Amino acid sequence: MSRFPFPRILIVLLILLVGLFSGGLFGAEGQDEHDAARAKLLSYLLRQQLSASHYSQKPVDDHLSRAAFGLYLKQLDGQKRFLLQEDIRQLQPFATRIDDELMQGRIQLPLTATRLLSARVVQVKTMVDELLAKDFDFHGDETIEVDPEKLEYSSSLPELRDRWRRILKLQVLSRYLDMEEERSRSPEKTVALTQADARERVQKSYETFFDRLLEDAQKELYNRYFEAVSRAFDPHTNYLAPADKEDFDISMSGSLEGIGATLREEDGFIKVVTIVPGSAAWRQGQLEAEDIILKVGEGAAEPVDITDTRIRDAVSLIRGRKGTEVRLTVRKPDGASLVIPIIRDVVQIEETFVRSAVIPGRDGQGNFGYVKIPSFYRDFKDERRGGSGRNVTDDLRRELESLTSQNIDGLVLDLRNNGGGALTDAVSIVGLFIKTGPVVQVRSGNGKVQVLADDSRDIAYDGPLTILVNEFSASASEILAGALQDYGRAVIIGGEHTHGKGTVQAILDLDRSVPFVGMERYQPLGALKVTIQKFYRISGESTQARGVVPDIVLPDRLQHLRTGERHNDYALPWDTIKPTRFSPWQNSFDLELLRERSRLRVAEDPLFAKIREDIERTRVRTENTRQTLNIDEYRKQRQEAKMLEEDGASAPHAFGRGRANRDPNMSAEERHKEWIEQIQKDAYAREAIAVLGDIVATTLHTASTPKK
Numbered sequence: 001m002s003r004f005p006f007p008r009i010l011i012v013l014l015i016l017l018v019g020l021f022s023g024g025l026f027g028a029e030g031q032d033e034h035d036a037a038r039a040k041l042l043s044y045l046l047r048q049q050l051s052a053s054h055y056s057q058k059p060v061d062d063h064l065s066r067a068a069f070g071l072y073l074k075q076l077d078g079q080k081r082f083l084l085q086e087d088i089r090q091l092q093p094f095a096t097r098i099d100d101e102l103m104q105g106r107i108q109l110p111l112t113a114t115r116l117l118s119a120r121v122v123q124v125k126t127m128v129d130e131l132l133a134k135d136f137d138f139h140g141d142e143t144i145e146v147d148p149e150k151l152e153y154s155s156s157l158p159e160l161r162d163r164w165r166r167i168l169k170l171q172v173l174s175r176y177l178d179m180e181e182e183r184s185r186s187p188e189k190t191v192a193l194t195q196a197d198a199r200e201r202v203q204k205s206y207e208t209f210f211d212r213l214l215e216d217a218q219k220e221l222y223n224r225y226f227e228a229v230s231r232a233f234d235p236h237t238n239y240l241a242p243a244d245k246e247d248f249d250i251s252m253s254g255s256l257e258g259i260g261a262t263l264r265e266e267d268g269f270i271k272v273v274t275i276v277p278g279s280a281a282w283r284q285g286q287l288e289a290e291d292i293i294l295k296v297g298e299g300a301a302e303p304v305d306i307t308d309t310r311i312r313d314a315v316s317l318i319r320g321r322k323g324t325e326v327r328l329t330v331r332k333p334d335g336a337s338l339v340i341p342i343i344r345d346v347v348q349i350e351e352t353f354v355r356s357a358v359i360p361g362r363d364g365q366g367n368f369g370y371v372k373i374p375s376f377y378r379d380f381k382d383e384r385r386g387g388s389g390r391n392v393t394d395d396l397r398r399e400l401e402s403l404t405s406q407n408i409d410g411l412v413l414d415l416r417n418n419g420g421g422a423l424t425d426a427v428s429i430v431g432l433f434i435k436t437g438p439v440v441q442v443r444s445g446n447g448k449v450q451v452l453a454d455d456s457r458d459i460a461y462d463g464p465l466t467i468l469v470n471e472f473s474a475s476a477s478e479i480l481a482g483a484l485q486d487y488g489r490a491v492i493i494g495g496e497h498t499h500g501k502g503t504v505q506a507i508l509d510l511d512r513s514v515p516f517v518g519m520e521r522y523q524p525l526g527a528l529k530v531t532i533q534k535f536y537r538i539s540g541e542s543t544q545a546r547g548v549v550p551d552i553v554l555p556d557r558l559q560h561l562r563t564g565e566r567h568n569d570y571a572l573p574w575d576t577i578k579p580t581r582f583s584p585w586q587n588s589f590d591l592e593l594l595r596e597r598s599r600l601r602v603a604e605d606p607l608f609a610k611i612r613e614d615i616e617r618t619r620v621r622t623e624n625t626r627q628t629l630n631i632d633e634y635r636k637q638r639q640e641a642k643m644l645e646e647d648g649a650s651a652p653h654a655f656g657r658g659r660a661n662r663d664p665n666m667s668a669e670e671r672h673k674e675w676i677e678q679i680q681k682d683a684y685a686r687e688a689i690a691v692l693g694d695i696v697a698t699t700l701h702t703a704s705t706p707k708k
Contacts, residue, residue: 122210132199396432483538499563554598
């Protein structure tokens with residue numbers, strides 16, 4: 001990354017101005033002065049780089065200041081468990097001052113906010129100790145609101161104490177029922193359970209919680225502030241604080257060695273973004289995207305509360321040696337709680353690559369190819385070393401050659417839960433299904449548009465094609481699905497929309513952007529991940545926010561949840577640009593007829609009937625965010641949630657949970673056989689194959705009808 005392009009005279013003037021403006025601060029001794037001076041330098045760099053590099057070219061003004069202030073409060077106390085309304089009133093004047101602070105380099109908000117938060121944490125610690133010293137009454141009609149967006153900050157310390165009383169009551173109740181279930185599995189234990197045992201375990205989980213919060217408050221003093229400023233531009237623009245390489249990689253990807261999940265911090269919670277195919281979490285099957293991890297336990301040890309915890313601290317608790325067990329207490333998107341045991345392990349490599357199978361059609365009519373594309377992978381490191389580098393395009397081409405040699409009647413491409421990857425492969429894979437032509441348009445903030453096209457006239461497969469997507473199909477998946485939909489080459493099938501991540505980010509090394517001489521003492525400064533471009537389909541429509549709307553929309557268990565890019569704070573909007581010229585595929589299917597036939601099938605399918613029941617239960621649970629604190633009602637809810645989790649065959653993301661993914665002793669042939677059985681039981685894959693059957697049937701009918 002090159003240095004920021006300042007003219008030499010301007011650099012000299014800036015050095016003089018900073019020297020005068022800082023009043024000698026950059027040369028001051030002492031850690032506080034050093035941190036303040038470093039923050040001043042960072043404020044300058046971020047303001048310059050964000051304004052110059054971000055796609056939106058947003059001005060740093062009061063509007064952006066108010067956005068950053070709201071995001072900062074969510075990071076500071078997103079669950080509203082510490083700060084009082086009077087604290088918020090004291091901070092409120094900063095809502096329109098952040099732009100001024102960045103301009104002047106006098107960063108005061110994090111200093112004031114951290115002082116207030118630290119004082120409240122100390123007060124709450126005392127409250128928690130006192131509240132856990134006595135029994136709770138679990139037989140009344142009391143409830144607790146678990147959605148922080150529906151809560152106001154407490155108006156007084158007594159109100160804050162009552163809020164914590166309910167929080168702890170729920171945690172003790174949950175722990176008591178956990179112990180009750182553990183006891184039911186070990187009937188030889190005869191010592192009676194007591195609430196005191198549960199309170200003791202909850203108390204133990206808080207042993208280091210408050211100390212960690214106080215330590216984080218000081219360690220992250222300015223980092224949270226600059227992160228909020230960055231995210232006010234869009235949710236994929238982030239300030240990455242300096243750290244050692246391992247922590248830097250975690251900040252960049254959130255990838256967890258040992259279980260295989262990608263995480264992010266969101267409003268005081270640690271949320272699952274994706275599950276790595278073939279990983280321990282993927283094989284276990286219960287951890288899913290959009291889950292919130294509340295606690296982490298090492299085997300049978302008491303779990304540690306990780307709410308309001310920075311991601312690297314959460315990661316350090318979750319990671320561990322292969323073969324050891326980690327127990328994650330998660331809250332599902334519909335509000336249900338679940339303890340998920342995962343045995344840490346390496347990723348099963350074969351599960352991360354393209355796989356294919358031949359599946360018989362409805363009522364045994366025809367044979368259809370099915371291809372699962374878990375991600376758009378490419379081994380760039382091997383390519384840089386001069387190797388060929390394994391990639392998804394070459395793997396898919398080989399699978400298509402194998403399938404066509406078996407005379408398939410149609411093909412399903414499954415892009416569900418595919419979060420994207422290499423853009424080059426999205427373009428080249430489209431080329432496997434069309435002659436030549438544009439695939440995607442990439443627009444920069446200055447309005448310049450680049451068209452990425454397939455130039456190869458080779459077609460690997462030219463038969464009937466359907467593509468399965470869901471709300472976790474993102475980025476490169478959306479480019480592929482959108483392009484083949486625009487060409488009329490494929491019928492897209494799935495939920496109401498895909499994820500909607502239609503932007504491109506670049507990493508800017510802030511150490512290489514410093515325009516001032518002699519500022520090396522404040523390095524490392526970290527990095528800035530900034531959105532620089534936006535994707536547009538060849539039709540001119542953006543994939544951003546709206547995603548790809550399927551041609552045939554199927555019921556989706558998560559359709560009532562706020563998932564996808566459109567629900568992220570300050571996401572860039574959907575818009576259009578001029579379409580590019582392309583020649584549509586001369587398809588032979590009647591889309592309206594396919595929709596009607598699919599609608600009739602889905603209405604009669606017992607699996608989709610079960611999915612519709614799940615949808616309604618999810619809707620009710622999602623809308624009702626008040627959790628009972630009555631032990632009998634809570635026990636009943638847990639049992640219902642457990643039954644739903646065990647009966648997850650109808651869930652779109654339950655696919656892949658078979659014994660083959662958990663039993664290392666199964667042969668490759670046995671694994672493949674069970675995988676085919678799973679595909680045949682998957683309601684969405686079955687419907688995609690049925691649509692292919694409709695295309696074949698209507699095409700044959702059209703071909704056999706004599707022309708007048």
